[in-house]
Amino acid sequence: MADEGSQVHLDEKKLKKFFIGAVDCGTTSSRFLIFDGIGSIIAQHQIEFDQKYPKSGWHEHDANELVSSVTECIEKATKEYLDQGHELSDLKTIGLTTQRETTVVWDTETGEPLHNAIAWPDTRTHKLVRELKERKGADQLQKLCGLPLSTYPSSVKLMWLLRHVDSVKKAYEEGRLAFGTVDTWLLYHLNGGKAKDLYVTDSTNASRTMFMNLDKLQYDDTLLDFFEIDKNKIRLPKIVPGSSSNAYGEIASGILKGVRIAGCLGDQSAALVGQQGFTPGSAKNTYGTGCFLLYNVGEKPVVSTHGLLATVAYDFGGQRKPVYALEGSIAVAGSGVKFLTNNLGFASESHQISELAGTVNDNGGCYFVTAFSGLFAPYWIDDAEGTIFGITQFTERGHIARATLEATCYQTRAILDAMEADSGHKLESLAVDGGMTNSDLCMQTQANIIGIPVDRPAMRETTALGAAIAAGFAMNIWKEFDELKEINQKGRTVFEPNVLKAEGDKMFKKWGRAVQMCRGWLDTDDINGDDS
Structure with missing residues (x-):
């Protein structure tokens, strides 16, 4: 790392020649943005996808539409980039950021989804959550995974699917059920689906499932047992750091075929990275479909005693230790x-x-x-x-x-x-x-x-920027956090209490x-x- 107090300035002339793509698949839309090395948006395309509300409190997405919307955004934004006279060879890598707790299940043999994706705000699991709160060991879960029992995380959504959807239950019993959050589902398809058979997630997304031990950043048998998940019957994605030059594969087809995917972060972690929240005590609040405030607590998780979540802020791998955050989640913004x-x-x-x-x-x-x-x-x-x-x-x-x-x-x-x-x-x-x-x-x-x-930045796409930063670190476009201090700092507006x-x-x-x-x-x- 750079010495404290040292001044690291962006080599703007050099960095303007490097381009990084960022897939941002949120709750209501997908987008693909291309940034240059100083964080300016060069090209972008956005598509809203269908919100399904089959019953009161239920919220679903068509899992295949998530994929098609992302691939269309990649094609159209890249065409805009090329029309500006840029070269494909200058687009060095791609980062991915997604909505987090939304749950997808699919057949490992066909690669096809077995149910609509159940979106993170869905509340159909009210009854199940009440049941689980009465179960032995329920009061110990948050110490292991950082999350309280609620309708919010992926665990209860997967349990509901196993109890109520016959095709999901059958696939589980036959050992051909795959589970993933949206990042895993998109990475599986961007890499070519069954042909590459890539099942991977990063620790920020995995920390939203209630299946991962927050200290070890790996699946925890106590947690899986509590939610009645037999890991021998289900394909769980491998948990890896959010910045990696080889874990996430590459685009298998289309205009960016062969371009490496080198970063993956849950959307709120990506926004913290995009706001350069790299020091303990820094915080950001993202006002999207919901509202999510993340507070960097450093290299050891802090389990809240005041109703907050403990989560992974980001994990860039290599010699860097994972960084944790306290999070406050607001369902409706x-x-x-x-x-x-x-x-x-x-x-x-x-x-x-x-x-x-x-x-x-x-x-x-x-x-x-x-x-x-x-x-x-x-x-x-x-x-x-x-x-x-x-x-x-x-x-x-x-x-x-x-x-x-x-x-x-x-x-x-x-x-x-x-x-x-x-x-x-x-x-x-x-x-x-x-x-x-x-x-x-x-x-x-x-x-x-x-x-x-x-403090509001002029360029508001900080979530996509965070995904681009994670990918850029993996490909050595940047090597130290200090190099990012000048990114997206121009034209900020500060609202003082009046x-x-x-x-x-x-x-x-x-x-x-x-x-x-x-x-x-x-x-x-x-x-x-x-x-x-």
Whole structure:
């Protein structure tokens, strides 16, 4: 590593000749971006894919559509890159970042999925989670894997599939069932499917399954046994570092055939890397479909006692030790804005919700607890549903729009308070990225509620940038983290709090009352009813 205090500057002339691709397969869309060596976007293409909601609380994706959307994005963005006069030989490598807990199962003999992918916000496993919480050893799981029992991780989704889908159960009993998160599924197909037969995942994605021991970064027999998984009957992907020149294979067909895939990170870890969160105490908050705040705790995991998750921040392999994070996960952020546009018709475009919120001076007394999937960190309330408090004849659509944006800001404050309690340190500022950060109103509100500056980059594709950085490290485009300090630093906007701290505290206290009042909306029969 470079000596402390040394000044490492980018060789921009050299790095502008290196190009790195990044696949970013999120919750609602896939994209492929091509960056140069100083982090500028050269070309990109994005495709939204279908969101399937077969029952209330169920959320699925067509696993084959995830693959086709990625391959189409690669073709079209690369064509744009070539049309600019660049050479294929200058595109050195590709990184991959994906949504995390979403669960895919497929047949090892045919390579075909055996069910739709069950997406991370899906809550069909309510009943199963209640059952597992009563099982012997349940109170020890978080110490091993960093995650509490909830509907969120992949483990309970796989258990549900094994109990309720005959084709999955049959494949398991016959020893031809493959399990993976979206990264494993995409890597399997990008490498040619059955012909290459690549089954691999990185530790950031594996840490979201509840199957991996957080200290050892390998599957844990105690965890697998708890979730009734016999590793002799199922193909589990090999866990490897997120930056590797050989573990992830290469593109098997299409315009980038033969280009090596050298990086793989879960989307929130990728965003932390893209924000250069390499030192303990640094943090970022990504406002996407959900909202995810990661806080770098260094080379030893910290198991939260305040409702947060312990997870792998990133693992670049080689001589570097893995780095861990505390994470606060909010199920509904941008999807709350989508709810106002798609379900309630408040506007036709997401950005118009921020404009609508700006037509009023405050929330008019409205508090929207956006518990569409219960509440995640730090509350972990599974018997709540979305609830709006404080509606009067005075209430306008603008008040509800503002309350929707504020809901994410309040939950971020709750997570920061929990992180301060777990770590003993208070953040001095918060780096942010993701779609909702385009709203100046939302970011100013966030600064006012948390009482510290909010730091927004000009280039918001930090998740894809993180995947590109992981791949670039594997291929020696960069060798030290210090080389990245100048990437994506130009044109940042800092939102300073512009209200008294007491005002932000008062609003947050009212939010806390709303959270407590929404508890218990779902009774035991609602949660424990037929989940099949």
